[in-house]
Amino acid sequence: xxxxxxxxxxxxxxxxxxxxxxxxxxxxxxxxxxxxxxxxxxxxxxxxxxxxxxxxxxxxxxxxxxxxxxxxxxxxxxxxxxxxxxxxxxxxxxxxxxxxxxxxxxxxxxxxx
Amino acid sequence: xxxxxxxxxxxxxxxxxxxxxxxxxxxxxxxxxxxxxxxxxxxxxxxxxxxxxxxxxxxxxxxxxxxxxxxxxxxxxxxxxxxxxxxxxxxxxxxxxxxxxxxxxxxxxxx
Numbered sequence: 001x002x003x004x005x006x007x008x009x010x011x012x013x014x015x016x017x018x019x020x021x022x023x024x025x026x027x028x029x030x031x032x033x034x035x036x037x038x039x040x041x042x043x044x045x046x047x048x049x050x051x052x053x054x055x056x057x058x059x060x061x062x063x064x065x066x067x068x069x070x071x072x073x074x075x076x077x078x079x080x081x082x083x084x085x086x087x088x089x090x091x092x093x094x095x096x097x098x099x100x101x102x103x104x105x106x107x108x109x110x111x112x113x
Numbered sequence: 114x115x116x117x118x119x120x121x122x123x124x125x126x127x128x129x130x131x132x133x134x135x136x137x138x139x140x141x142x143x144x145x146x147x148x149x150x151x152x153x154x155x156x157x158x159x160x161x162x163x164x165x166x167x168x169x170x171x172x173x174x175x176x177x178x179x180x181x182x183x184x185x186x187x188x189x190x191x192x193x194x195x196x197x198x199x200x201x202x203x204x205x206x207x208x209x210x211x212x213x214x215x216x217x218x219x220x221x222x223x224x
Contacts, residue, residue, distance in 0.1 A: 042117070043157070043200075043214040056211075090156055099145045099210050101202070104156040 003027065006091050006105035013081065014113055021076040021108045023091030029103070031096045032074040034066060037088040037107075049074060050096050081112045114139050119201050119215035127223050130191050134218045136201030137183045145210070146177055146184050149200040151217060157200055160186075191222045 004025045013019050025032065034046040048056035049068040063085075065077040074091055088109050092102035119136045126132045138146075146163035161168065163175040163184050174187040184203075188195055198217040204210045 040121075040216065042115075042216045045211070048211075088154075094210070097206075097210075099204060099206070101147050101149075101159045101162065102157075102212060104158070106156050109154070 004091060004093055004103050004105035006089075006108055008108055009106065010109050010111075012111045012113060013078070015081060015083075017081075018077070018079040020078065021089055021091075021110075023074040023076075023105055025072055025074075025091075025093040025103070025105075027093055027103060029093035029095050030071050031094045032068060032071070033092045033094075033102065034064075034074065034076050035090040035092060035104075037090060038086075043090065047076075078110075081110075083112050086111045115215075116140060116213045117201055117203055117215040119218045121216055121218060123219040123221050125221045125223055126191055128191055128193060130222075131187065131189045132191055132220065133185055133187045134199055134201075134220075135183055135185050136215055136218075137181075138201075138203045138213075139182070140203065140205055140213075141182065143182075143203040143205050145204045146175075147202040147204075147212075148173075148175060148184075148186050149202055149214075151198045151200055153197075157214075160199070188220075191220075193222050193224060196220055196222045 036044045047066045052068045067075040088107045090107045091105040148160040149157040150160045151157040167176045172189045176185045200217045201215040204212045
C-alpha cells in the first residue's frame, strides 16, 4: 500500500461521543499534518508534527487532541464536538526541508449532530 | 488582507477554450509556489510547482511574478475532465515549510 491513508472516510457523531481519526503514510516522510476544510473556506492548518514531535498548534480547541506515536501514524482524537466542527479533515505528509508540496490523504468527512 | 487570495469563480468555459486563473499572496518572504487541483469531495492533489522562469506541463502553464506577488495558471484546450477547483499554495520556510492555501477557483468546462 502506498500514499497516505485515512480512516474512516465518513463519520457521524453526536456531541457527547468520543471518536478518533487515523492517518497512515507509506512514503517515508517525516512530517505530518492535520488540516480542516470547511465549505467556502481555505484549508486551515490545525497541527504539525516533525519526527513525531508536535511543532505547531494553530489555536485549535482542546476538544481536538492529536497523537503521533511515530513518523508514519497520526491520530486526531475527538470529544464533545460542536456542529460547527463538521468538515472534511485532511491528513498530509511531507519531507522536512524538502519543498515538494504535500501528499494528502483522502480525508474524513465528519458530521457532528 | 488574506495571505493568499483567489477569485472563487466559478469559471464556466466551453470545451477547447483557454482559461487563466490568478492568485495573489501577501508574504513577500514566500519561497515556493504550487497549484493543486481538488475534485468535488476529494483531497487536493499537486498539479504543478511554479518556478520563477515559468513552467509548462502539457496544456498547463504556470507563471510567477515576484514583484507583483502573484502567480497564474493557464489551461489551454480545456477538457471536461479539467472541471475542478484549483488551489493556489504558497510556502515559506521557518524550520519547516509552512504551506498556505487559497480558497480555490472553481472551473467548470462545458460540453
